[in-house]
Amino acid sequence: MFRYVLKTLWRHRTRTLLTVTGAAVAMFVFCFVGSVQEGLHRLTTGSDADRNLIVFQENRFCPTSSRLPEDYERVIAEIPGVRDVMPIQVWTNNCRASLDIVVFNGADPKQIQQTRPLKLTSGDWQQFQSTRDAAIVGRNVAQRRGLKVGDQFTIGEISVRVAGVFESNVPSEENLIYTSLQFLQYTRGLDAAGLVTQHEVMLTDTADPDRVASAIDQKLRAGAVATKTRRKGAFQASTLSDLVDLIGFAHWLGYACVALVLSLVATTTVMSVQDRIKEYAVLQTVGVRPLRAMRLVLAESTILCVVGGVAGTALALTALGFGGFAIGAEGATIAFRPSLGLAATGTVVSVVVGVLAGFIPAIQAATVPIVSALRQA
Amino acid sequence: MALVELRGVCKSFRKGDETITPLDEVDLDIEAGDFVSLMGPSGTGKSTLLNLVSGIDRPDAGTIRVAGTEVTKLSRGKLADWRAANLGYIFQTHNLIPVLTAYENVELPTLLLKMTSSQRRQRVELALEAVGLSDRADHYPRQLSGGQEQRVGIARAIVAHPKVVVADEPTGSLDTETSEQVQVLLQRLNKELDITLLMVTHDTDAAKIASRQLVLDRGMFREVGLDETSTVSNA
Ligand SMILES: Nc1ncnc2c1ncn2[C@@H]1O[C@H](COP(=O)(O)OP(=O)(O)OP(=O)(O)O)[C@@H](O)[C@H]1O
Ligand SMILES: [Mg+2]
Numbered sequence: 087m088f089r090y091v092l093k094t095l096w097r098h099r100t101r102t103l104l105t106v107t108g109a110a111v112a113m114f115v116f117c118f119v120g121s122v123q124e125g126l127h128r129l130t131t132g133s134d135a136d137r138n139l140i141v142f143q144e145n146r147f148c149p150t151s152s153r154l155p156e157d158y159e160r161v162i163a164e165i166p167g168v169r170d171v172m173p174i175q176v177w178t179n180n181c182r183a184s185l186d187i188v189v190f191n192g193a194d195p196k197q198i199q200q201t202r203p204l205k206l207t208s209g210d211w212q213q214f215q216s217t218r219d220a221a222i223v224g225r226n227v228a229q230r231r232g233l234k235v236g237d238q239f240t241i242g243e244i245s246v247r248v249a250g251v252f253e254s255n256v257p258s259e260e261n262l263i264y265t266s267l268q269f270l271q272y273t274r275g276l277d278a279a280g281l282v283t284q285h286e287v288m289l290t291d292t293a294d295p296d297r298v299a300s301a302i303d304q305k306l307r308a309g310a311v312a313t314k315t316r317r318k319g320a321f322q323a324s325t326l327s328d329l330v331d332l333i334g335f336a337h338w339l340g341y342a343c344v345a346l347v348l349s350l351v352a353t354t355t356v357m358s359v360q361d362r363i364k365e366y367a368v369l370q371t372v373g374v375r376p377l378r379a380m381r382l383v384l385a386e387s388t389i390l391c392v393v394g395g396v397a398g399t400a401l402a403l404t405a406l407g408f409g410g411f412a413i414g415a416e417g418a419t420i421a422f423r424p425s426l427g428l429a430a431t432g433t434v435v436s437v438v439v440g441v442l443a444g445f446i447p448a449i450q451a452a453t454v455p456i457v458s459a460l461r462q463a
Numbered sequence: 464m465a466l467v468e469l470r471g472v473c474k475s476f477r478k479g480d481e482t483i484t485p486l487d488e489v490d491l492d493i494e495a496g497d498f499v500s501l502m503g504p505s506g507t508g509k510s511t512l513l514n515l516v517s518g519i520d521r522p523d524a525g526t527i528r529v530a531g532t533e534v535t536k537l538s539r540g541k542l543a544d545w546r547a548a549n550l551g552y553i554f555q556t557h558n559l560i561p562v563l564t565a566y567e568n569v570e571l572p573t574l575l576l577k578m579t580s581s582q583r584r585q586r587v588e589l590a591l592e593a594v595g596l597s598d599r600a601d602h603y604p605r606q607l608s609g610g611q612e613q614r615v616g617i618a619r620a621i622v623a624h625p626k627v628v629v630a631d632e633p634t635g636s637l638d639t640e641t642s643e644q645v646q647v648l649l650q651r652l653n654k655e656l657d658i659t660l661l662m663v664t665h666d667t668d669a670a671k672i673a674s675r676q677l678v679l680d681r682g683m684f685r686e687v688g689l690d691e692t693s694t695v696s697n698a
Contacts, residue, residue: 087574093562368558371519372619373547373575375540456519460554 087378091385098358102390105354109347109394109436110401116343117402117432119336122413124428125257125420126333129326134203134256135319139287139299144312147325149176149283149417154311156282161309165301167293172197175270176283178417179241183329187414188227188241190263192270193286198222201288204259209235209250218269221246224260225253226421229410239263243273257421258322261412283417286318325418333420344435347391351443355387359447366451367459376452383451387444388437395436403429464531465492466659467516467627472525474511485511487682488525495626498653498660500673507679509663513629516661517550518542530626547575551620551658553630557612559604565615566591566600572623590618593656594648610641614648621652628652630662634669646672 095102129135141162143152159171175192195215198204206222214220223233228251233239237248246265254260271278289298299315306313316324323330359366366379374382403424411422469491475484485508493499501509514520515527518534519542527535530549537545546552551572559568569590573583591597594614604612613633620628633649634642650672652658664670678685 089567090560090563097562364558365560368554368560369571370543371517371546371552372572373543373545373550373623375543377540378543457514460519460558 087382088385091382091389094358094362095386095389101354101358105350105390106394106397108350109391110398112343112346112350113395113398113432113436114402114405116340116347116435117399117428118406118422119340119343120428120431121402121406121422121424122333122420123337123340124425125412125422126323126330128256129258129418129420130319130323132256132319134259135322136317137289137295138318139289139295139302139315140318140321141285141287141302141306141313141315142283142321144314147416148181149178150181152283153278153281154283154285154313155309156280158285158306158309158313161305162285162287162302165298165305167290167298167301168287169290169293170197170201170288172201172286172288173267173282174284174286175267175278175281176417177244177270177273178414180414181416183413183415185411185413186230187261187412187419188231188263189261189414189417189419190221190244190265190270192265192267195264195266198264202254202259202264203256204252204254204264206250206252209248211250214249214264215266217247217249218266219246220249221263221265222250222252223248224262225251226257226260226410226412227263229408230412244270257423258412258419260410261414261419261421287315322418325416326414326420329413329415329420344439347395347436348439348443351387351391351394351440352446354390355383355444355447356450358386359383359451363450363454364459364462366454367456370454370456371460379454380448380452383448384441384444387447388440391440391443392433392436395439396433399429399432399436402432464528466495466497466530467491467493467661468526468528469516470526470528472515472527473523474508474515474520475523485682486515486522489682489684491677491684493627493659493661495659496653496657498650498672498674499662499677500670500675501661501663501677501679502665502667502670503679505665507681509679510631512679513552513631513661513663516627517552517629518546519552544575547572548623549626551623551625551628553613553617553620553628553633555632555635557604557616559612559615559619561604564601564603565596565607565611565618568604568615569618569622572619576623586622586624590622591615593621593652594618608641610637610644613637613641613645617645617648617652621656621658624656625658627659627661630660632663632665634664634666642666642669 143154146152156173159173162171172193177190179188199211214222233248235248239246295317302315303313406422406424412419472486472489474486475482503509515522526533570587573586591600594617596614634645646669653660670676676687678687
């Protein structure tokens with residue numbers, strides 16, 4: 087009986103192809119939107135976002151405008167609950183929202199190796215630590231800009247040599263380029279000797295992040311520059327707040343895509359069943375049960391939806407995997423990565439929508455008034 | 464007890480304000496192995512009768528019993544199962560599934576019954592052989608002539624070895640020559656495979672091949688002799 091379904095779909099190849107393509111495009115967009123949502127979610131969850139603090143100058147947002155004394159490091163390190171402090175100089179080519187943002191983080195190379203969740207996929211740490219203008223590049227940036235070890239990379243006033251490419255289980259890290267702290271401080275136009283953009287604070291296992299954060303701000307109130315300390319996730323979300331709103335809104339686009347697939351496949355299936363309503367009357371006369379007729383129609387709509395949906399999902403995940411897409415603003419970035427969760431969601435949504443789309447035509451096929459359908463010429 | 468047994472069967476249709484009652488309290492018995500032809504003026508309810516016997520339509524009153532099963536009592540799903548195992552339906556226009564080959568069309572009813580795939584293949588091949596179309600098994604309906612299509616339709620109706628086969632003007636859309644072939648085929652199926660046949664026809668020649676001739680006129684069945692058949696008026 088399944089052959090009958092396949093042959094019916096094959097007979098109307100043009101219609102089948104158009105429907106499958108439509109479903110694929112919509113599911114492609116759905117997965118893209120989903121990956122943006124996931125990226126945003128990851129930015130504000132996970133131990134890196136939740137257990138690390140960022141100390142930033144009070145009331146400043148763009149990294150170029152936050153200037154903290156580098157030696158705040160010693161003050162912060164004394165506060166109970168603080169395990170380690172890493173002074174970071176940030177430089178970005180674009181303080182506004184952009185799809186091709188390049189963010190440099192300058193910090194002590196040894197400390198980077200020890201504290202950041204990075205794994206070099208090419209190049210080596212030795213080279214990075216011993217050369218002044220050496221940089222290690224996140225996988226996403228490397229993909230987007232086509233960088234590999236040994237390349238010279240220049241943007242604005244900054245010119246670095248790629249000493250390594252790294253991947254990370256924290257996707258937003260993969261949008262960064264790390265250099266040594268001094269290198270970035272002495273970059274022309276930055277004039278940041280003795281100053282850094284922010285301090286990243288790593289906590290002991292038992293410390294309460296929020297309590298430590300307010301202790302830091304309290305203590306530095308007496309210093310030259312007042313600070314605002316937040317969890318890293320909260321810091322990034324507030325930096326990206328405009329984008330966060332936008333992305334939050336984009337999930338409606340995801341729902342719209344699902345609705346689109348639903349109406350597309352439902353339309354095609356309704357047309358297909360109504361064209362062949364007499365065929366269903368014949369099938370039932372031969373002895374096909376109404377429930378079985380229903381299943382035949384559901385199989386038809388589900389095949390359309392799953393073939394299109396899985397193709398669209400696969401394409402989206404491939405594009406996400408190879409594109410290294412990210413959106414960023416003011417030094418914080420959201421990475422769009424493919425994920426198993428996304429693949430599963432895409433597949434499940436396709437199946438569910440396929441079944442739903444076939445529901446009404448399936449009932450039409452099952453309840454066809456046999457005699458009057460047979461009377462039709 | 465007769466194989467097919469109708470008692471007090473009524474069926475009426477409503478068309479706007481008007482109610483047409485083609486079948487009003489009709490009784491009928493058909494014995495196993497009978498080949499019954501049913502003639503009568505147009506619009507007297509011959510097709511309606513076949514639809515009731517095959518359970519694709521329901522009477523307003525009365526009972527219909529086929530091979531001991533009271534079909535009027537079965538649900539729609541149960542009726543489908545019952546048809547798959549016990550009833551073959553030959554349409555005037557063959558009504559083959561266009562996307563399936565002759566073989567697959569004939570195979571269809573067997574897919575609804577429990578049997579092994581080799582049994583299934585054997586049944587289909589036998590049925591195609593019986594209608595003389597073994598060499599056309601892989602052809603699609605559009606690649607067959609009208610007479611061949613009708614023969615595939617007949618093979619589909621007999622493949623499950625049903626107890627009763629009903630045919631609604633099986634030769635109605637065929638030319639004289641192919642019509643004769645189909646008549647001979649039906650007669651052979653009745654004689655050689657012992658299939659009980661109820662055939663509606665307007666064709667007096669076709670009616671003559673049956674073992675028993677009936678006329679339905681104004682809600683009444685009338686038995687007619689062979690020589691009388693040709694005098695039956697067919698409006
Ligand atoms: N679904 C229906 N709705 C309304 N009237 C119907 C319906 N089906 C049949 N009829 C009417 O019932 C009567 C009997 O119809 P039926 O098709 O059984 O006649 P028939 O004897 O087969 O005629 P013919 O020889 O022309 O095929 C006709 O008057 C027809 O108009
Ligand atoms: Mg009729």
